[in-house]
Amino acid sequence: MVDEALSAGAVARRLGVAVTTLRTWHQRYGLGPSEHIPGHHRRYTQSDLARLEIMRRLTAEGVSPAEAARWARQAPDPTPNGTGTVAPARILPAGRDGGGSIPVGRAGPAARGLARAAMRLDAAAISETIAHTLAASGVVATWEGLLRPVLAGIGERHAATAGLIEVEHLMSRCVSEALAAASRANVPTGPARILLSCADEEQHTLPLEALAAALAEAGVSYRMLGARVPVAALVEAVNRTGPAAVVLWSHTRATADPTQLSALLAAPRRPLLVLAAGPGWRADTLPAGVVRPVDLAEAVSLSAAVRDSLDQSRRD
Numbered sequence: 168m169v170d171e172a173l174s175a176g177a178v179a180r181r182l183g184v185a186v187t188t189l190r191t192w193h194q195r196y197g198l199g200p201s202e203h204i205p206g207h208h209r210r211y212t213q214s215d216l217a218r219l220e221i222m223r224r225l226t227a228e229g230v231s232p233a234e235a236a237r238w239a240r241q242a243p244d245p246t247p248n249g250t251g252t253v254a255p256a257r258i259l260p261a262g263r264d265g266g267g268s269i270p271v272g273r274a275g276p277a278a279r280g281l282a283r284a285a286m287r288l289d290a291a292a293i294s295e296t297i298a299h300t301l302a303a304s305g306v307v308a309t310w311e312g313l314l315r316p317v318l319a320g321i322g323e324r325h326a327a328t329a330g331l332i333e334v335e336h337l338m339s340r341c342v343s344e345a346l347a348a349a350s351r352a353n354v355p356t357g358p359a360r361i362l363l364s365c366a367d368e369e370q371h372t373l374p375l376e377a378l379a380a381a382l383a384e385a386g387v388s389y390r391m392l393g394a395r396v397p398v399a400a401l402v403e404a405v406n407r408t409g410p411a412a413v414v415l416w417s418h419t420r421a422t423a424d425p426t427q428l429s430a431l432l433a434a435p436r437r438p439l440l441v442l443a444a445g446p447g448w449r450a451d452t453l454p455a456g457v458v459r460p461v462d463l464a465e466a467v468s469l470s471a472a473v474r475d476s477l478d479q480s481r482r483d
């Protein structure tokens with residue numbers, strides 16, 4: 168039995184909670200390690216682990232710790248043979264389960280872990296997962312394999328339940344911070360050739376923030392105007408800075424007014440390339456000459472190519 172018993176650190180890692188949280192759950196709610204071999208630290212058995220898993224799940228879903236602990240303690244021992252876990256639906260209080268997870272489709276274990284951390288509102292774990300993946304895999308892979316599936320899953324759950332707004336906000340904040348903290352060491356000094364902007368009234372900035380971090384990684388300098396940029400201000404920025412390309416992000420139909428794109432094309436310092444990025448734009452309403460990238464990687468390569476061609480023409 169002692170072989171299967173776990174230390175507090177191992178249990179904390181499995182559940183994705185801090186060791187101090189385990190200690191609190193032990194001291195306040197009696198959910199502690201039950202295996203005691205003389206001369207050893209107390210150890211958590213598989214049954215203890217199953218009860219703690221219930222505790223974690225319920226508290227993440229907003230059940231008070233005292234109530235969650237009551238349910239956890241009442242749960243039948245799921246491990247008569249020392250294996251197995253409790254199916255949460257068997258023990259959840261009515262109205263609390265509701266499929267309490269963020270769907271991430273075919274995304275991998277890191278995305279599933281991130282989705283669980285988001286559900287727990289565990290900002291430290293969210294930030295750590297994102298920072299680790301950014302460092303290991305780079306911006307485009309992190310966006311496509313980790314962030315996009317979880318963000319889309321949050322949107323899906325929100326559309327189905329009208330809930331998870333707090334999860335969406337915390338996740339957005341952590342994603343912004345992690346992308347802003349990604350390395351800018353490759354960015355050359357000199358004028359920024361790419362202008363990034365959200366459409367007027369558009370508050371979805373994360374994809375543009377991903378683009379900024381990806382451009383930096385690719386050694387392309389940019390200027391970011393951020394959310395909700397009125398068209399007059401956008402045109403003013405173009406005229407003052409003369410960018411090679413402008414990327415205008417619209418996430419919803421409500422912000423995808425194509426006259427914003429026409430205004431860019433008519434600007435005195437018209438950019439070489441105008442990109443209409445994001446799911447808000449409708450291909451059949453775009454003015455001639457505007458390009459619509461299909462994803463982050465294409466937005467990066469188009470921006471890098473136009474920067475290169477501008478630099479080349481200035482050298483010739």
Ligand code: B12
Binds near residue numbers: 314318373375446
């Ligand atoms: C986070 C979020 C927010 C945050 C944004 C924070 C921030 N700083 O960005 C906050 C809380 C502010 C917010 C507000 C709102 N939101 Co919101 N939000 C989201 C959520 C969950 C993720 C957004 C995101 O970053 N998506 C990124 C990826 C997941 O989107 P994607 O479509 O798969 O993107 C692909 C393409 O665009 C393509 N692509 C093509 N070209 C390019 C170029 C580049 C550079 C990139 C990166 C990608 C790309 O590739 C992408 C994949 O990489 C989405 C859900 C969703 N599915 O997007 C809802 C969602 C977009 N929001 C929605 C709504 C309704 C709103 C609000 C109106 C809610 C309200 N009532 O106030 C407001 C809108 C305010 C406004 N005027 O803009 C709806 C939109 C429905 C619709 N189609 O009209 C969604 C879809 C949620 C839903 N299912 O209901 N939101």
